[in-house]
Amino acid sequence: MQGNGAGKTRPRRLLLCLDGVPHKVIEQEKGRGLFDSFGPPTRLLSPFPTMTNVALSAMLGASPPEGYESLYFDRKAGELRGGIRKYLGRRTPDKIPSSYMDDLDYQEPLAFEFLIYVAPDRIWRADMQRFRERFRAAPQTHDYFAFLKATDGLLHAQGPERLAIALESLDKILREIQSSCGKETEIVMFSDHGMNLEENRRVPLTEALQRRGFQVVIPAFGLCSYAALYCRDTDVIPEVARASAEITGVDFAIYKDSGDVVIESEHGQARIEQRLDGDAASYRYVVVSGDPLRLKDFHDRFATDHDWFEQTAGHRYPDALPNIYKSLFTSRVKHTADILVSLKDGYYYGWSPFGRIVRLAATHGNALQSSSNAFLMSTHRELPAFVRADDAKALLRN
Ligand SMILES: [Zn+2]
Incomplete structure (x- = not known):
């Protein structure tokens, strides 16, 4: 990676991304003396849905991936694309989901992504050794960007105790x-x-919606706490969202209604309105019934993007209004869903045969704190307490 001032106007950087490691875990590890040369870890807010390619393309200001995962629905073609084939063979351009991957100096060999679920310890060790050797051989005049993906699989399949051993190494x-x-x-x-x-328990989302007569496509791939719904008939979107919100395990469902986002949940219905004043966005939370995002005590008028961030970065749904609004109105992915579903913690949606192989000890994807709070820390710089994914690039690359 070409660092701007690396080794000249500022120290050269080793950027090390640990896939899926929560802020809470790093805080605990620091508490027991690990990583003690780093400053306090910042909460880096991962955008909804809290998935790797969505998050890293935002954090590095890179091109959006095709879908939320490697299996996605292409509306124009009317079919599912991608999927498990990307794990076979070499990492050719069609297997590179976003341009952030071009910046990586180190990432695990492609087959590891799947093998981590089968032989987590062996894969993790091999991955770390390889990173150590490659970094040692790299020129000191450039930043170096490494992505250790094995931590994600280790947590999904084995839980935090096993990850703690890996973090010691x-x-x-x-x-x-x-x-x-x-x-x-x-x-x-x-x-x-x-x-x-x-x-985590599986939510039978497709089955439940089909039983009610809805024709929806919901790509089922990894076992995660969000779901992306695509409706064959777009007129039924509001109805499908309402029906989804009634299914056990669903926290809320959102869809676009002209310029607004509508939120359906068992705790009622609300809308998010956006107003643009030049480049500056303001948002308003309008309750129709109940209080689905638990934001009634904040503003009922328009407040700026900055105000919402300042006041709700530590909320149950971090930075809820801008984050949820942008999940449908910015190009987080190229094939944005008609409805995004955020599941409660403890529930997942995904490919059921895969669900039978692995015990799911942890997962991510929803808009709650545990999945949204990634971390960011430095050996040299003090960082703000909360950082949005969209603002991370300035701290990582400048
Ligand atoms: Zn990830």
């Missing part, structure tokens, strides 16, 4: 790197999204 490697590179190298460690650390 990583801590040793980073200490070695620091003692050989000295102060001239800043280490910036971050994650793309968090996780809820509890056993």
Whole structure:
């Protein structure tokens, strides 16, 4: 990776992304003495749905991926695209979901992405060794960007105790790197999204909606706490969203209604309105019934994007209004869903045969804190307490 001022106007950087490691976990690990040369970890707010390619393309200002995962629905073609085939063979251009991948100096070999679920410890060790060797051989005049993906699979399949062992090894490697590179190298460690650390149950979303006569396509791939719905008949979108919100395990469902976002949940219905004043956006939370996002105590008038961030970054749904609004109105992915469903912690949607192979000890994807709070910390710089994914690039790359 070509760093702007790397080694000249500022220290060269090692950017190390640990897939899926929650802010809470890093805080605990620091509490027991690991990573003690880093400053306090910032809450880096992962955009909804809290999935790797959505998050990293936002954090690095890169091109949006085709879909939320490698299996996605292409509306023009009217069919599902991508899927498991991307795991076979070489990482050819069609298997690169977003341009952020072009910036990676190190990422695991392609087959590891799947094997991590089968042999997590072996894969994790091989991945870390390889990273250590590649970094050692890299020129000191450039930033170095490494993505360790095995942490995500390790958490999904084995839970936090196993991850803690892996992080001890990583801590040793980073200490070695620091003692050989000295102060001239800043280490910036971050994650793309968090996780809820509890056993998860499957939500039979497709079955429940089909039973009610709705024709919906819901790509089922990883086992995650969100779902992307595409309706064959767009007139039924509001009805499908309402029906989804009644299914056990669903927290809320959202869809676009002209310039607004409508939220349906068992706690009522609300809308998010946006107003643009030049480039500056304001948002308003309009309750129709109940209080689905638990924001009644905040503004009932328009407030700026900045005000919402300042006041709700630590909320149950971090930065709820701008985040949820942007999930449908910005190009987080190329094939935006008609309805996005956020599940409660403890529930997942996904490919059922895969669900029978792995016990799901943790997952992510929803708009709650555990999945939204990724982390960001540096050996050299003090960082603000909360950082939005869309604002991370300035801290990572400048
Ligand atoms: Zn991830």
